[in-house]
Amino acid sequence: MILRLAIASLFARALTVGMTILAIALSVALFLGVEKVRTGAKASFADTISGTDLIVGARSGSVQLLLYSVFRIGNATNNVTWESYQDIAARPEVDWIVPISLGDSHRQFRVMGTTRAFFEHYQYRQGRSLELANGEILDDLFDTVIGADVAETLGYEVGDPIVVAHGLASFTEHRDQPFRVSGILANTGTPVDRTVIVSMEAIEAIHVDWQNGAQAPGRSTPIENIREMDLTPQAVTAALVGVDSPLQIFALQRAINEYPEEPLLAILPGVALQELWSIVGIAETALLAVSAMVVVTALIGMMATIFSSLNERRREMAIFRAMGARPATILGMLVIEAIVMAAIGAMLGVAFLYVGLIIAQPIVDSTFGIWLPINAPTLQEFWVILAVIGAGAIVSLVPAIRAYKMSVSDGMMVKT
């Protein structure tokens, strides 16, 4: 009966109580939403590359190799010679191998030389393959496939010519050998979106007239001649490797790391991604902490609401006292009231979260490439709800104790 009366009392103050509940609900939705984005970002990050068993490059750090080979951040210290590449490719454990050649750029985007096998084997988000939004995969020597971000930022369409610059942020351009956009990839949310993909041969072709990183003066081989040259690459920057059986991964990794001809490094993408996440994940944790503060703020708002209601409810408390309620009952009623508000707010917050997810999921996926999974409420959400209710009860003790003192001193007489 007391609970029913407490709820009836809440209904009687529907507007302020509703606002308080709304504030709690929004803060809980924000908190859970940030948590969802955080785990979604982490999962998307971990899903940047999948299906690849090993990444091979010149010996450096594993995070560095991951950064330049997958995220196109930073540069390789050294290349892997074509001979070493072929040695690895010839090993029996190797199912497939895709070379990557980096070093040139187009505007702010990196150019990556590779083979058609890249489109077959590169996978993200647990086994998704690259898809063309428009056009076709590299056909001609001077064809290029561009990522979704590149196309959008630079406004390119299939058939547009582009000129690749030598090096990064360079003013020297490979003007003699213009490329043509043959295909545009669909958005993936991975660094592929920001990459201009050309063939390995094309990388060789544009460097035909170059020696030691500079264009040889006066030399300009006509494109017709280039097409007839042997364009076998001399080196690759890195290689993506798939093995026949997962059991062979570590044996192959050791073999590559101990390769006698050249210092090489083979890394497991998943392990390196985790290592990298432990560095970049701190910002996400900070965001979570901020949204937790928002929940605390909403609960303090509730405390203020209860506080401000105390004076107008003195009469109500006096009636309860006259009927024989102890001051402790008054205290309990206010705590129950807070628990009811916090519980409704928290559960409404979960509802808001799901509505928000349903609306935002496709937008976030296409804009940021972060996949926010919509699952049934997990144990974690349950604990958050419980924590909010618990914190609400604790916070409400402040006005409840005040009410206790008021009802002791007022008794059943209120001078109005």
Next chain:
Amino acid sequence: MTGHILNLSNIEYRWPGRAPFTLTVPALTVFKGETVLLLGESGSGKSTLLSLICGTIQPDQGILNVAGKNITHLSSGARDRFRAERIGVIFQQFNLLPFGSVMDNILLPLRFAPERRIRAGDAATEAKSLCAALGLPDDIIHAKANALSVGQQQRVAVARALIGQPPLIIADEPTSALDATSQSAFLDLLFSQTRAHETSLLMVSHDRRLGERFDRVIRMEEIAAVEREA
């Protein structure tokens, strides 16, 4: 039945608030089944006296017997329980929880008084028959308290005070919010009910015209002294 329902002797209480005063009540007795009007102006210590009788405050000295029990040395929790079990309280106005139904309001004291709940038997039926006896329409029982007129609210307050038949009813100016005709009708109903249940009634008022309807009239200044501190 003879004997007293209320017996105060040598009560002394110092109110500790911002304008401290000391209330002394050498002797006050109300007999079982008796209706007593306590006349007093504001500031005469009426409210403090009622608080003492109801046990929300404790006297510094003296003996306070209510319904055969000295409540002076009971703990505050026990006094709250005692009040719930033995005393029906009617205020001047705003007696009811506005957000509760009439039924909720009438049954409220039983929530804090298990013995009184047992005495009430089928509490919902009891509440309905009390409403009928007090001239309230049948369908009012499920109405929200704040939908009622002031007169109806006061009658619901009487029903709430009477439910479970506590031996003593304390009424603090219950008629002051009513007009003269309603006052008279209200008192008729109140008296018929207290007589029917042999309940003692101690009513506080400043309106001496009501006096003729009571068994006894006591003036506050005859039984109590208030000493204000500078």
